[in-house]
Amino acid sequence: xxxxxxxxxxxxxxxxxxxxxxxxxxxxxxxxxxxxxxxxxxxxxxxxxxxxxxxxxxxxxxxxxxxxxxxxxxxxxxxxxxxxxxxxxxxxxxxxxxxxxxxxxxxxxxxxxxxxxxxxxxxxxxxxxxxxxxxxxxxxxxxxxxxxxxxxxxxxxxxxxxxxxxxxxxxxxxxxxxxxxxxxxxxxxxxxxxxxxxxxxxxxxxxxxxxxxxxxxxxxxxxxxxxxxxxxxxxxxxxxxxxxxxxxxxxxxxxxxxxxxxxxxxxxxxxxxxxxxxxxxxxxxxxxxxxxxxxxxxxxxxxxxxxxxxxxxxxxxxxxxxxxxxxxxxxxxxxxxxxxxxxxxxxxxxxxxxxxxxxxxxxxxxxxxxxxxxxxxxxxxxxxxxxxxxxxxxxxxxxxxxxxxxxxxxxxxxxxxxxxxxxxxxxxxxxxxxxxxxxxxxxxxxxxxxxxxxxxxxxxxxxxxxxxxxxxxxxxx
Amino acid sequence: xxxxxxxxxxxxxxxxxxxxxxxxxxxxxxxxxxxxxxxxxxxxxxxxxxxxxxxxxxxxxxxxxxxxxxxxxxxxxxxxxxxxxxxxxxxxxxxxxxxxxxxxxxxxxxxxxxxxxxxxxxxxxxxxxxxxxxxxx
Numbered sequence: 342x343x344x345x346x347x348x349x350x351x352x353x354x355x356x357x358x359x360x361x362x363x364x365x366x367x368x369x370x371x372x373x374x375x376x377x378x379x380x381x382x383x384x385x386x387x388x389x390x391x392x393x394x395x396x397x398x399x400x401x402x403x404x405x406x407x408x409x410x411x412x413x414x415x416x417x418x419x420x421x422x423x424x425x426x427x428x429x430x431x432x433x434x435x436x437x438x439x440x441x442x443x444x445x446x447x448x449x450x451x452x453x454x455x456x457x458x459x460x461x462x463x464x465x466x467x468x469x470x471x472x473x474x475x476x477x478x479x480x481x482x483x484x485x486x487x488x489x490x491x492x493x494x495x496x497x498x499x500x501x502x503x504x505x506x507x508x509x510x511x512x513x514x515x516x517x518x519x520x521x522x523x524x525x526x527x528x529x530x531x532x533x534x535x536x537x538x539x540x541x542x543x544x545x546x547x548x549x550x551x552x553x554x555x556x557x558x559x560x561x562x563x564x565x566x567x568x569x570x571x572x573x574x575x576x577x578x579x580x581x582x583x584x585x586x587x588x589x590x591x592x593x594x595x596x597x598x599x600x601x602x603x604x605x606x607x608x609x610x611x612x613x614x615x616x617x618x619x620x621x622x623x624x625x626x627x628x629x630x631x632x633x634x635x636x637x638x639x640x641x642x643x644x645x646x647x648x649x650x651x652x653x654x655x656x657x658x659x660x661x662x663x664x665x666x667x668x669x670x671x672x673x674x675x676x677x678x679x680x681x682x683x684x685x686x687x688x689x690x691x692x693x694x695x696x697x698x699x700x701x702x703x704x705x706x707x708x709x710x711x712x713x714x715x716x717x718x719x720x721x722x723x724x725x726x727x728x729x730x731x732x733x734x735x736x737x738x739x740x741x742x743x744x745x746x747x748x749x750x751x752x753x754x755x756x757x758x759x760x761x762x763x764x765x766x767x768x769x770x771x772x773x774x775x776x777x778x779x780x781x782x783x784x785x786x787x788x789x790x791x792x793x794x795x796x797x798x799x800x801x802x803x804x805x806x807x808x809x810x811x812x813x814x815x816x817x818x
Numbered sequence: 819x820x821x822x823x824x825x826x827x828x829x830x831x832x833x834x835x836x837x838x839x840x841x842x843x844x845x846x847x848x849x850x851x852x853x854x855x856x857x858x859x860x861x862x863x864x865x866x867x868x869x870x871x872x873x874x875x876x877x878x879x880x881x882x883x884x885x886x887x888x889x890x891x892x893x894x895x896x897x898x899x900x901x902x903x904x905x906x907x908x909x910x911x912x913x914x915x916x917x918x919x920x921x922x923x924x925x926x927x928x929x930x931x932x933x934x935x936x937x938x939x940x941x942x943x944x945x946x947x948x949x950x951x952x953x954x955x
Contacts, residue, residue, distance in 0.1 A: 408936030408952055432931045432954045468926065527892050538929040539955055577891055580931040580954070584884065591877070591935065604877075604935035749830065749955070750823050777927060818929070 342382040350801035393423020402797035403744030409605030412689035426608035429686035435630035436574030437665040444657030445567040467818035468775030473534030489628030498639035517621035529578025534636035538818030575630035662711035666741035693727035693739040716791030730802040739804040743788035752787035821849035863917035879940035
């Protein structure tokens with residue numbers, strides 16, 4: 342795929358053939374060779390052919406080959422003329438990350454790290470087909486789908502301030518449980534409060550380094566502070582919503598007045614009946630995911646208090662922020678100086694709204710939105726902040742993680758004969774896991790070094806480094 | 819082995835081969851089951867008919883595997899296909915056995931979230947048949 346280098350952080354795929362806009366990828370000389378070996382750049386170009394796309398088909402430095410849309414892709418479509426695509430959101434609708442800060446330091450938990458790891462592993466169901474302690478009636482499930490995190494808070498699993506510090510307040514407008522199939526509802530009925538498998542995790546960690554004291558202070562982060570970071574999504578309910586609507590839109594694709602370069606890019610015009618119904622179902626699944634992460638944080642909080650025998654006041658656990666990185670959202674952006682209503686697809690990309698934006702909660706508005714970028718289980722994760730430049734260049738978006746380097750098979754082969762959990766322990770990280778091959782598939786070397794990814798977005802100015810977190814305990818499915 | 823896992827950065831991709839078209843659908847179903855659990859540990863179960871439709875062979879293959887996956891993720895049943903009853907380019911009907919999944923007896927290898935259309939194909943290859951499917955995990 343031919344491209345031009347724009348500057349040290351960006352390349353551009355020129356508009357050719359059916360492309361309606363160019364492709365633009367944030368990357369670096371270090372990351373580019375991995376990217377060129379895959380079909381991810383072709384996928385960036387394919388997305389650029391979809392109707393209503395505005396400015397450019399974008400990709401963040403953690404881009405890797407997805408199905409249809411690349412993972413790490415950002416594409417904004419005009420609400421009137423553009424499309425909505427389930428593949429542009431991904432199967433795990435509102436897969437996202439949540440960070441909580443505590444009043445604890447390493448000294449407070451050091452003597453009980455092993456016990457804490459065991460207790461968190463027991464309290465947070467993980468792995469394939471795991472079921473949660475929350476048993477939803479049909480009417481409660483519908484409330485979850487419309488109220489999101491608020492439902493969990495009203496059930497006593499969190500506080501009102503958690504909602505302020507969650508993207509969209511933990512509930513997206515426009516959700517309609519009636520647009521969610523019975524199959525999807527069945528898959529989600531007993532999975533609330535479960536982590537899932539694959540790259541989902543719960544980590545207890547430490548604030549290892551501060552890069553921006555002002556922003557860190559505003560976010561309530563200080564060096565040496567114990568944190569809880571978790572990564573999960575909408576579980577089977579979200580996967581099924583995506584699958585249902587991909588199937589529907591694939592069947593209708595032959596009626597569209599344009600040719601799809603890949604079936605997985607199936608879509609509908611946002612203004613169409615199918616497009617609106619998918620958006621309503623996606624929003625419902627997103628709300629389920631926010632409730633899920635709210636419950637997971639509640640389980641972590643209860644476990645910390647029990648194992649450490651401390652009160653809520655001693656723990657002082659508060660949600661720093663919760664971000665989604667698989668979503669399509671209705672947003673207003675300036676395009677060539679004019680405000681436009683857009684549907685921004687972020688698939689493996691994080692919103693990074695800058696200072697002063699009305700959608701950033703009041704407490705953080707002066708510095709910009711917190712952005713949570715987890716790395717692999719053996720290294721570190723980052724807290725960034727959104728910037729004005731992201732608003733100008735990327736529809737207020739940035740990276741979402743490290744991005745895989747190796748396929749799962751290659752990672753398993755690479756790890757053969759190694760005791761990954763012992764290697765992690767020697768680096769001060771206690772790991773608990775469920776799946777037979779989880780640790781091998783998720784080994785650090787299977788991912789890019791997240792600091793290489795973060796350096797690109799920091800240098801490009803589409804988000805800025807605030808703090809780095811180091812894992813102490815990792816729980817995986 | 820009638821199928822092999824091929825490299826795909828984020829997910830699992832399988833290439834399935836068979837001598838006949840019916841065999842391709844049979845082997846593909848078997849490949850999906852053996853990604854989820856150990857088929858050698860499955861016993862008992864109730865007879866079940868599995869059907870799927872598609873716009874073409876690739877679409878049919880995706881929808882066929884979706885049906886098999888759906889038995890597991892929605893109803894907790896692992897389906898072992900015993901024979902293809904009828905097969906055209908756009909429809910398949912098969913007989914099989916649905917075995918209740920028991921986490922105490924059956925190991926879980928992978929959480930297959932979905933069967934994707936990405937690079938999906940099911941076609942003649944030389945004297946036999948070949949399919950390629952990417953699974954989201």
